Amino acid sequence: MLTRRHIRVKVMQCIYALIQSKDDSLEKQEKFLKVSIENMYVLYLLMLSLLVELHRLAEKHAKHASTKYLATEEDAYPNRKKFIENELLLQISNNKSLKRELEGRKLNNWYLNEEYVKIIYKEVVASDIYKTYMSSEKSSYDTDKTMIIELFKNVIAPNEKIYEYFEDDKLTWIDDIPIVNTYLVKRLRKANATVNETFFLPELLKDEQDLQYANQLLTKTLLNDAKWEKEIEGKTPNWDNDRIAEIDSIILKMAICELLNFSSIPEKVTLNEYLEIAKEYSTPKSSIFINGVLDKLAKEYKSTGQLQKMGRGLQ
Template identity: 80%
Template structure:
């Protein structure tokens, strides 16, 4: 689920939190990093389970409507049960791995806050996407899957109430939300009728090497802070160090640390990754500033023989 860029962002957030709290405990920051990364998976589970809960609520409505003598809105559709028989949604509802993960982690958010499920359900059934799906006669897994993806992208993910709920629950989820949403959409697009339960719940990290990279980047950046500070000095003629924005300073130090301490990661990868992070988390002027500083440093390191790169790099 997480790419190396996501991991770099998580490390950046940890260092920023440390600076803001003025807590110099490396052990606490390592724990914060682990928890922050793990919480991304929790967010993924909650969003996935929201789709399952949406189905359950829809099923209740259909069951309730079938017992009424007066015609309901659903009765106008050729098959009022089409949504609750959606094959992709049923894969999520009946997913034992998802059920176990939610149970083991005691994630009963939607049971405790079912008003959010109702908000989403109301938005869904009033949408043109839902009405078109319920009205057309196509009956296939592909049609079911495409409808769920479209609903998620256009109705569920942009919903402000859901966004506010996640933001209130954990502040770090503000940055995680678009990442997790994008991953979920990609996952759903690959879903097939025979996709097993585990398919919908892949590992958060590719392997242990990713977690090792995160810890090493965090540790080496923090323990050598004064050293990286000196590396920046003299490369910012129009800026005093105390005028450099905190987030820009962190990005620069992480990039320098990676250039000098991670020989398996190509120089170009490091420069591109931190430039993209700067573009997303800092100002346009800052990204230009960071690009200029890193370019100078990279050239200096190469001329001095300090930039030692080996093998194929990983992003």
Template identity: 65%
Template sequence: MLTRRHLRVKVMQCIYAITQSKDDSLDKQEKFLRLSIENTYTLYLLMLCLLRELHAMALHHDMHDSKKYMASATDDFPDKKKFVNNRLLLQLVENPLLNEELKRRKIKGWYLNQDYIKIIFKEIVSNRYYSSYMKKEEGSYGEDKNLIIDLFREVIAPNEKLYEFFEDDKLTWVDDIPLVNTFILKQLKNVKQEQSEQYFLPRLLKDEEDMEFARKLLSKTLLQNKVLEDEIQGKTPNWDKDRIADIDAILLKMAICELLNFPSIPERVSINEYLEIAKEYSTPKSSIFINGILDKLVKEYKSNGKLKKTGRGLL
């Protein structure tokens, strides 16, 4: 789920937190980093729980409608239980491995925040995709899947109330929301009717090396802070660190640290990664500024033998 770029962003967030709080405890920041990474998976599971809660609310409404004597909007639907019987939703609701994982992580879903479920459910039943789907008497797994994809993309992912809820709950979730939503959409598009139950429980990291990469990048950047600052100042004679955006300074230090301490990652890969992060998280001109300094440093490191790279490396 998380790529090396996402891990670099997590490290950047940790270092930024230090600059704002003036708390330079390495142990504390390493714990924060690990928790931030782990919380990404919690957010992912909460979004799956959201789909399950929507199914539960649809089931409740269906049972309520069946006891009504007055006509309702659902009377126009040939099969009122069609959404409740949506095969993709049932894959989530009836997944024993997902149930076990939620229980193991003590994720109790949305029972204390049902107002959010009600808001989204109301938007869903008034959505054109839902109406079109419910007016068809019969359907296939493909149609069931396409409905959930369309509703997730148009109703759930851009919901501002959900965004505010996650923003208030966990600090790092603000940056994780687009990542998790994109990942879930990809999963929904690729899921098959006869999919294994493990499918909705992907690995958070590719392997333990990724976690070690993030931990090492954080610790070495923090421990070598003065040295890294001197490296930057040497390439910008008129450098006034108070005038450089905090994020730019952090990204520069991380990039230099990576160039010098991670021999398996090619210098071009490192530079490109930090330029992309700068475009997303810093000022419009940051990537140009960062690229200029890193290009000078790479040439210098190559000439004096400080840049030692082996292997192809990974993003």
């Protein structure tokens, strides 16, 4: 689920948190990193379970509507139960493995905060995506899947109330929401009628190496902070340390650390990855500045033999 770039961002967040809190406890930061990574999976589960709760609320509304005497907009649809019978939605709602995972982690957020589910449900029913889907007599797994994906992308994911809820719950989720939402959409696109239950419960990390990489990148960047500081100073003669933004400084130090300490990661991968992170988390001018500094350092390290790389490497 998590790529190496996501892991780099998580390490960057940890280092930034350490600077802000002025807490030099490496043990605390390692714990914070592990929890922060694990919380991304919790966020994924909550977004997936939101679909389950929407389905449950739709069933509740359908039962209530059947006892009414006055006609409603739903009565005009060819099949009033089409949303409830959506194959992808049923696949997720009836997923016993997902239910066990949610219960095991005690993730009853939507039960405790049902008002958010109701807000989303109202927006879903009022959307053109829902109305067009319900008005059509055509039905298949693919059309059902397309509809849920479009609803998620255009109605659920952009909802400000949901964003505010997650932001208030865990600060690190601010940066995680777009990553998790993008991954969930990709997962839904790959779904088909025959996938097993575990398809919707992917592994958080590809393997144990990813967690080792995260911890090593964090510790080696922090323990050699003074050393990386001098490396940067040597390549920014016209810049005072105070003029380099904290995020830019962290990105540079992490990149230098990776260049010199992770021989299996190709130089080009490191430079590209940190440049992309700089573009996303810093200013356009900062990314140009960081690119220039890293380019100079990489050339110097190669000429002095400090840059030792082997194999094809990992991203």
